[in-house]
Amino acid sequence: MIKRPYRIVIGLEVHVQLMTKTKLFCRCSTKFGSPPNTQVCPVCLGLPGALPVLNQRAIDLAVRAGISLGCDIAPFTKWDRKNYFYPDLPKGYQTSQFDLPICNRGGLEIDAVDEVTGKQARKRISLVRAHLEEDAGKSMHDESQGKADTRIDLNRAGTPLLEIVSEPEISSAEEAKNYLTEMRLLMMFLGITDGNMQEGSLRADANVNLHIDRDGETVATPIVEIKNLNSFRAVERAICFEVARQYESFLETGLALGQAPKTTRGWNDVTGETELQREKEDSADYRYFPCPDLVPIVLSQAVIDEAKQKATKTPNSVRALLTTKYELKPTDAETLVQQGLKVFDYFEVLVSKGANSKRAASWMLQDVLRYVNENRCTIENYPVAAPELAQLLVAIEQGKLDTSRGREALQKMTEQPGLLADKAIDALGMVQVDSGEIEALCKVLLQENPDVIEKVRAGNDKALAALVGPAKKKNKNIDPRKLQEICKRMIETDGI
C-alpha cells in the first residue's frame, strides 16, 4: 500500500426515504413520478391553520431501522422546527428532530481493507444518531427554452425521511461506498425503503476532511460537507476529488480546522468537481424550537417488540446462516444476500421441502435469478412456486431424472405457471429404463470405449463421465448415475 501523508476522515449522513404510502404529517400520496404539485394539501403546502397529524407507519419503520442498526431507541422523542428560507420549503421550516432523536448510537459493519495488514476485513462504523424529518420539495431549473425559469414541485414536500448520521470513522472513498451499499441493502432487506437511488429514495451527504502529518504533528483541514450524493459512483468520485482538492488547498494556504469556516460544496457530476455553495450554518442559525403543533412521541413496548420481530433477518444474519447452516461458499451466499430477503425466503422454502442446500443455491443462482433478471421481474412473480421447484430438485436428488432433463422440466414449468413438478416430469415423456436394458447399453459402450476401462482400472472413476453423452444419444431416458454405477461394477468384476 502507498503511504499517504494524510489520513482521510469521513462521516456520512444518509437520508433514507421510508416506504410509507402517505406523507409524514398528511394523507398525500408519496408515489414518485406524478405530474408536479398533484400530491399536495394545505398541510404540506404550509397553508395557515392547517395542522399536521403523524403517520404512525413512519415511526414503526424508523424504530425497525434503529433496531437493525443496534441503536438505543428513545422511549420519548419529540418534533422540532428547523427554520430556514428556501423556495422548495413552503412552511419556512422543516419539521425534524433536534435534541431528542428517535435513535441513538448503534453501528453498521462494512467491508474494508485493514490499514495495517492490507487484507480484507470487516469494520464497524459507529453511528451518532438517526432522526426522522420531512423532505422538502424539488426545484426544477428549466433551461430548455433559453429561459432561466425555476419551477417548484412540492409533491415530495413532507415525505418521511430517516437521517442516519455516522461517526467520522470512514477512512476512504471505497469505505464510504461500501457503507452506503450495506446501508441500502439492510434498509431494503427489512422493507424500510425501496432504495431506488435514481428516484432519490436514498441520498447521502459526506463530511470530509484530512488529518495531515506535519513535522510529527497532526493538523486537520477544515471540514467540507458535500451535499446530495445520489449514486454510489457520485459518493466515490466526490470524495476522491475533495481529498485531492483539500490537500492541494492546504499546501497552498496552510489553513487548518478552526482557521477557516466549515463549508458546503455541491457535487457536479458533469464536471466531476465539487463546487462551493455556502459557508455552513451552525445549528444555532436554524433557531430550532419544539413544534407546537405536534405532541411528543412516547413509544410503547408493543411498537418496539414488533420492530424487533420484523428486524430478525438482516443481511448479516442471513450471510451467517447461508455459510454455516446451509454450507454455501461465501461468494454464493453474498450473491443470494444481495438479491434481498424475499430471495432468501424462497431459498429457505426449497431447503425446508427437502432440496439439498447446495443444489438449491446453484439452481437459484443459475436458473431462477437468471430468469428473474432476463424477464425483469421479481422473485414474487417468478412463475414457479418454491415448493414445486423443491419437488423437482428432490426428484433429481433421487436420480429420477438428471440435471439437464431437470432443466427441461423447469423450462416447462416457467412456461406454464401452476404446472406441478410431477406433471412437468411426466410431460418430458420419460420412461423408466429397466436395468436389463441399461446393462446391455453399458456393455456396448464399454466395448466401444476401451480407454475408459483402462482409466477406471488405473483408479480414475471420473473417466466414466465420458460415457454419459454417447449413452444419452442411444437412449435419452438413461439415468447417468445408474449408468456409471453399472459400468464401474462391470469393469471391477470383469463382467464386460
Ligand SMILES: [Zn+2]
Ligand atoms: Zn399533504
